[in-house]
Amino acid sequence: MKFDLKNKDRNKLLAVLSISLFLCLALAVSGQAALGDRTLSPGSKGAEVKELQKKLLQIGYQVGKVDGVYGKSTTEAVKRFQKNRGLKVDGMAGEKTIAELKKLTGESTTSSGKKVGYKNSDVQLLARCIYAEGRGEPYIGQVAIGACVMNRIKSSEFPNSIAAIIYQPKAFSAVDDGQINLSPDETAVKAAKEAMSGSDPTGGAVFYFNPEKTKNKFIWSRPQIKKIGKHIFTR
Amino acid sequence: MKENTKKRILAWLSLTFFVAFGLSLAWGIYEYRLLNEQKTALDNQYKRALNDLVTDVNEMETSMAKAKVANGPSLKVLYFGEIWKSSDTAVNRFSQIPSDEIGISYVETLVNQIADFSKSMTQKVAATGTMNANEAKIFDDMHQRIIEINRSLQDLSNQYYAENLAWIDKSPGIWEKLGIGKLIQATAQGGEKGGDPNQGDPEAARQAGEQTPSSVRGGLRQLDTSLQKYPPLSYKGDLDKHYVEKPLGLPEGVIDERKAITVAKDFLHKLGFRDAEPQVTGHSDSPLGGFNLSFKDAYLEISKKGGVVTYYRNQRELNERRLDVPKAIEKGYAALKKLGWDLVVTSTEDLDSYVMVEAVAQDKGVRIYPDKVRMTIAMDNGELIGFDANAYYAYHHDRQLNKKLSLAEAKSKLAKNFKIIEERLAVISKIGNEEAFCYEFRGTAFGEEYLIYIDAVDGSEVKISRVVNTPRGKLIQ
Incomplete structure (x- = not known):
């Protein structure tokens, strides 16, 4: 068998091929629709869902794995978001829900509207530290751990940024054993935000320890302020 | 026949052993290199x-x-x-x-x-x-x-x-x-x-x-x-603001546990808990500390000196958000009034199920920023669920506020292109653990919003804050 096409036929074939190629591309692109083009609901899949999950995660709502599948945990996260923002709690990401989500995940602006970034980069790290060190503690106990980090920034005996304090060798056992890399729950994110806004239930503490687990002489020698949950907070 | 099977098994066993040994050796070397x-x-x-x-x-x-x-x-x-x-x-x-x-x-x-x-x-x-x-x-x-x-x-x-x-x-x-x-x-x-x-x-x-x-x-x-052989430095300066050795604002007198319970009851009563029975659950040993009390989901701290509530947090479950921010602030402010506070709200942060608000004292129209109270207000019903007056009691005192500069003189110190939106007198803390009595100017320049503080006594520029609009409220940097 031999293809013996004339020039004209060849051109025709080429045209058909390129048109179908173009159509394929166009379809592929339209598959990547932007978040907010349609209502997403349990069972939805794709890039839009992934975008939705990322945004929820960005403001502290845990969605499980960011996998582009609108599963149970995503539905629950959407419900919690709707509850906390006073929207209709139906677990579906409709126009209003997505608009609210976009608003809250947007960048900060100057008075003339110029974008200047998110201005919340340390919340995630502090939340991880709180979760790794204090999950299972009462909420105030978690805020207190965050407040200790914030107090260290103000103190002359420690470095001056959240990252420098958290990653200081031997400062937090949960950093040394890698628990810091666990993804924090919503309570820890909330506690981190509250501590960063300046809330301090510890009365100025810079150390804390679990009296049942610690024999370290130095930490026991520090002036104790109070006990919250399982931890004793000291100066 | 039997001998033969034994031999075969032995051969197989030794072969498996050598293969396993070789593999683990290779794995060990690989791990060792990686570790190095x-x-x-x-x-x-x-x-x-x-x-x-x-x-x-x-x-x-x-x-x-x-x-x-x-x-x-x-x-x-x-x-x-x-x-x-x-x-x-x-x-x-x-x-x-x-x-x-x-x-x-x-x-x-x-x-x-x-x-x-x-x-x-x-x-x-x-x-x-x-x-x-x-x-x-x-x-x-x-x-x-x-x-x-x-x-x-x-x-x-x-x-x-x-x-x-x-x-x-x-x-x-x-x-x-x-x-x-x-x-x-x-x-x-x-x-x-x-x-x-x-x-x-x-x-x-x-x-x-x-x-x-x-x-x-x-x-x-x-x-x-x-x-450590050196004597301590005579300079203290801006250090250790997180801990106040001598709070200036606590009332006189020392209270006991019974009194602390009465104070807590009264506080809770004013917040709407009619027959609250708070229990003393601990003590805190700091200049602002005293008694720690609990009642249901609420946690309170009452100072030993002066017997005032320094910290309160209700950790109750928060329900569906039903209010907008201004309405919530209005309700929270009303609660604060009931507790006997007369403050001005200076900043808010919308944290979904609740909003965090800072309010400061005012003295004859002068905003006293160091005397600060932090409130947390639930967005489901506007209840005051958090209250932190540590800063207020740490810094509050009678201040001698005598300005030497007139408003016009202070204005002349501002940059030419700075457009004033609002102006007032204020006390702020400045570098070196000191306070300054200032004119506060809120305004815009270069497309940005600023707060500029001009010393009302010597006319120097004390502090500049940049105001940024975040999705959760104005952020003062």
Whole structure:
């Protein structure tokens, strides 16, 4: 068998091929629709869902794995978001829900509207530290751990940024054993935000320890302020 | 036949064994190489931190020597700026070097103090052209100490390269841990075991000071010990704002546990808990501390001195958000009024199920920013679920507010293109743990919103804050 096409036929074939190629591309692109083009609901899949999950995660709502599948945990996260923002709690990401989500995940602006970034980069790290060190503690106990980090920034005996304090060798056992890399729950994110806004239930503490687990002489020698949950907070 | 099967089994077994052995050997070599690579990468980071630390402190010391002799403001400000910069980075380098424990470090404290001091001197010299005799004396004292630190650090760095010092003192190996081998005495630490803290033990510390370190951390610890012989610096400055030694605002008198319960009951009653039965669940030992009480999901703190509620947090479950921010603030403010507070709301942060609000005291129309109360208001029903008056009771006192500048004079100090939106008088805290009585101007320039504070007594620019619109409210940077 031999293809013996004339020039004209060849051109025709080429045209058909390129048109179908173009159509394929166009379809592929339209598959990547932007978040907010349609209502997403349990069972939805794709890039839009992934975008939705990322945004929820960005403001502290845990969605499980960011996998582009609108599963149970995503539905629950959407419900919690709707509850906390006073929207209709139906677990579906409709126009209003997505608009609210976009608003809250947007960048900060100057008075003339110029974008200047998110201005919340340390919340995630502090939340991880709180979760790794204090999950299972009462909420105030978690805020207190965050407040200790914030107090260290103000103190002359420690470095001056959240990252420098958290990653200081031997400062937090949960950093040394890698628990810091666990993804924090919503309570820890909330506690981190509250501590960063300046809330301090510890009365100025810079150390804390679990009296049942610690024999370290130095930490026991520090002036104790109070006990919250399982931890004793000291100066 | 039987013999044959045995032989075959044996052959198979030995073959499996050799294959398994070969595989695990290969795996072991692979892991070993990987470990080495990672060790090197980590070690390089540590080396970098140590080298940077030595460089920073050296630069710091040099700039201090120059700043002492500089006579005109232009160079003096420049050198103070350099000191500030290198001391700030030195503190961060210091915290990157491996450690076997965490404790309070004198070196870090001193370097931090110098950073704060040079920051306030940068501003002062730029404004007034010089520093006074007392400041010069403090600065010289700081310099003498830094010379010593610098020498020790360079010595340590030399030792590190010459002897390949370990980063931290050797901790007991596996045999020692099992109790079979003899414990190796870690000379530098003065303690028997690695990781055993020797701080707070003056005898061990004294001994440590006289020996050659066996590790970088040990050397730093010795340096720390040697610095303890100095008297404390007379400069306190901007330090340790997180902890107030002498609160200014607590009422007179001391209360007992019974009174604390009455105070808590009254507080809860005003918040709408009719028959609350708060229980004392603990004590806190700090100048603002006293009794910790609980009632259902609520936690309260009542000061021993003066018997006031300093902290309250209701950790109840929050329901569906039903209010908008202004409405919630209105409700929270009403609750605050009921509790006997008359404050002005200065900032809000919308945190979904609740909103955090800062409110400050006002004295004849003057906003007193240091006297601050922080409220948390639930967005489901506007209930006040959080209240923190620690700052208020720490700083509140009667202030003598006499301005010398007129509004027009203060305005003339502003940048030409600054458009004023709002103006008022205010007391703010400034560098050096001091307060300043100022004109506050809110306005715009370069497309940005600012708060500019002009001293109402001497007319200097005290502080500039930038206001940014975040999705959760205005952020004052």
